[in-house]
Amino acid sequence: MLPFVSLVSSVQLTPDIVDDILTAAEAMHSVVLAKRRTALLADTVVALIFLEPSSRTMLSFQAAAQRLNAGTLLVHGKESTSLAKGESIQDTMKLVSGYADLIVARLPETGAAVPAAAACSVPFINAGDGANEHPTQSLIDLYTIRRDLGTLEGLHVACGFDPLHSRTIHSLVSVLSQYKGTRFTFVSPLGLRAPESLKHMLDARGVVYVETDDLAALAQADVLYLNRLQEERFADTKTFDTNRHRYRLVSDMVSARNRLILDPLPRVDEIAEDVDRLPQAAYFRQAHNGVPVRMALLSLLLRKGA
Ligand code: NCD
Numbered sequence: 001m002l003p004f005v006s007l008v009s010s011v012q013l014t015p016d017i018v019d020d021i022l023t024a025a026e027a028m029h030s031v032v033l034a035k036r037r038t039a040l041l042a043d044t045v046v047a048l049i050f051l052e053p054s055s056r057t058m059l060s061f062q063a064a065a066q067r068l069n070a071g072t073l074l075v076h077g078k079e080s081t082s083l084a085k086g087e088s089i090q091d092t093m094k095l096v097s098g099y100a101d102l103i104v105a106r107l108p109e110t111g112a113a114v115p116a117a118a119a120c121s122v123p124f125i126n127a128g129d130g131a132n133e134h135p136t137q138s139l140i141d142l143y144t145i146r147r148d149l150g151t152l153e154g155l156h157v158a159c160g161f162d163p164l165h166s167r168t169i170h171s172l173v174s175v176l177s178q179y180k181g182t183r184f185t186f187v188s189p190l191g192l193r194a195p196e197s198l199k200h201m202l203d204a205r206g207v208v209y210v211e212t213d214d215l216a217a218l219a220q221a222d223v224l225y226l227n228r229l230q231e232e233r234f235a236d237t238k239t240f241d242t243n244r245h246r247y248r249l250v251s252d253m254v255s256a257r258n259r260l261i262l263d264p265l266p267r268v269d270e271i272a273e274d275v276d277r278l279p280q281a282a283y284f285r286q287a288h289n290g291v292p293v294r295m296a297l298l299s300l301l302l303r304k305g306a
Contacts, residue, residue, distance in 0.1 A: 002300050006117045006124035010135040010171040015152075015178055022143050024296035025289075031067060032292050040304050041070035047100035049075045049092070050127065051083070052108045056265060057127050057136070060290030061104050067295055073100055090119035097121040102302055123301045131165045131233050137264050138171040140293045144286040145223060148260050154181035158221035161187060161247035161270055163194035165230035168264040170198055172225060177207045184209040185217050189243045192229070215247070219255035226261070228268040244269045251275050262286055 002020070004012055013021075031038050046065040050058045058076065065072045073096070078084055083092060089107060093116050096103055102123045105116055110130030117124040128134040146152055157176060159169045163186045173194070176182050184202070186194050186209065193211050202209050210217070218224055226249060234240050250272040254261070263271055263283040275281050 001303065005301070006120070006126075007135055007297065007301070008113045008117045008124065008126045009133050010138050010174040013135060013138065013175045018139070018142055018152075018175065021139055021293070021296050021300065022146060024300060025139075025143055025293045028067075028292035028295035028299075029289075031295070037067050037069055039069045040299050041065065041068035041302060044101040044302055045071040045073060045099065046298060047073040047075075047096045047103045048127075049096065049103060049105040051075075051078045052106050052128065054106055054127070056287050056290055057106065057134075060287070061127065061294050061298075063291045064294035064298055067291065068299060070101075070298070089116050093117075093119040093124070094121070102298065125297065125301070128167055130167070131170075131230065132167055133171045133174075134167040134264070135171050135175075136290075136294060136297060137168045138175045139297065140286060140290050141168070141172050141225070141262060141264070142175065143289050143293050144262060144282055145260060147289075148282060149222070152176065152179045155179075155223055156183050156185070156221045157223045157225055158185040158187055158218050159194075159225045160215075160218070160227070161189075161243070162192045162227060162229045163188050163198075164192040165233040166227040168227055169225065170195070173198055174201065177202055177205050182207060185221055186211045187213070187215060187217055187247075189213055189239065189247065191239050192243075215249075215253065218249065218253060218258070220257060222257065222259050224249065224254075224258055224261045226263045226270045228266065228270045231268075248272060249275055251278060254278055254280065 048061055062072055075081055097120050104125045104127050106127040107129045110132045113126035113129040163169050229240055231240050248269055251274040260282050261280045265287055
């Protein structure tokens with residue numbers, strides 16, 4: 001059982017809670033690998049409200065719900081809903097609370113998950129709110145690290161290349177910085193450095209981090225956590241155009257110290273395709289881990305155990 005009704009932010013994910021969810025995900029993984037379904041959520045309906053583009057998050061939540069035999073309601077893009085007529089997100093959440101037992105939502109406005117969750121009378125999962133957070137992606141990232149490296153402690157993690165806008169970096173840094181011995185190197189152009197609030201959190205926790213625009217720093221890290229420059233969140237296109245091809249991992253740059261290469265995907269320019277053949281390249285496996293992790297979260301939030 002989880003000590004919260006809704007997952008809005010990675011701040012809620014303490015190591016004990018992460019451990020419970022990841023352990024439940026291991027059990028769910030055997031259902032997925034056996035290509036089976038379980039009737040755990042057969043009497044429930046899960047609503048998926050995705051108001052921003054999504055492939056992995058939307059499809060893996062849908063696959064997770066279906067593997068648990070839950071019914072699904074799916075909205076992709078606001079054009080097909082009354083949001084296009086000017087209805088508020090809050091009213092939409094109140095409405096859908098009467099149709100579904102749990103709501104998963106991806107919302108375009110930074111910070112929109114908090115008021116949306118407050119308007120729901122059923123559990124709510126933040127599937128990404130603007131440039132703010134993406135806590136379920138962090139669970140997938142942690143699951144992949146734990147499975148591949150056997151630990152979440154003592155890791156040097158290099159995060160690139162847009163720590164300013166990348167919600168997956170924000171959420172992962174927030175959770176992983178609670179584990180003993182974690183340190184971070186943020187690799188990005190000067191104008192795309194991590195938000196001050198994130199750095200204050202690291203300072204308050206006494207976590208060591210460095211910021212650099214030098215790609216050579218990647219070679220020192222155990223884990224490379226790369227994410228595309230978040231083009232749609234840039235105020236001007238100049239910073240994007242100048243840096244998109246400059247901040248790119250190619251196979252020659254991968255060092256013997258780099259034990260794992262992660263990317264929440266989609267991959268745009270940040271990782272060359274020649275990296276895919278390296279044993280450390282885990283990003284497609286990471287995306288597939290989305291199904292068991294989201295199965296675990298859905299079943300725990302709906303109080304059905306795992
Ligand atoms: C990420 C997102 O939406 O923030 N994608 C995902 O959910 N796997 C990363 C991105 O869009 O760059």
